Amino acid sequence: MNQTWGIAKLADMRRKAKKAAKKLWRDEQGLGTLEIILIVALIVVIAVAFRKWITKWINDLFTKADSGVTDFNNTGITAP
Template identity: 60%
Template sequence: MLKWMVPAGKKLWKDEDGLGTLEVLLIVAVLVIIAIAFRKWIFAWIEKVFGESNGQLTNTGSLNTCTDPTKTYPNC
């Protein structure tokens, strides 16, 4: 397994087309490190956003379908 991995790794390191991949991996690594460092703040912000949206959803009124005199509904 190492017989083909070592030459492939060397080829990727020398190949300039692989440089874009390396840059993307470094950016992802930095983003992951930032996310880990600020995870408590991120989770608190997400809970706040979802809590506010949940509060807005529960405070909306319901449509009263029993007011239409032309129709009969079983639970009205």
């Protein structure tokens, strides 16, 4: 493969990507996409920051649910 052709192809791809990014930035629908990406990024940052608390909270929920099921099973009620 000709190296000059490869460089020209990469430069063309770069120009197309830059043009598409500018179009996305100006487009109203593109702005909605950007907002969604920012919201998802914010949720990820919050989840990472509070991961220990979230993990403890989920474990507590499962522990309570497990004890609730155990208590229900110990009531002596049988299925029809």
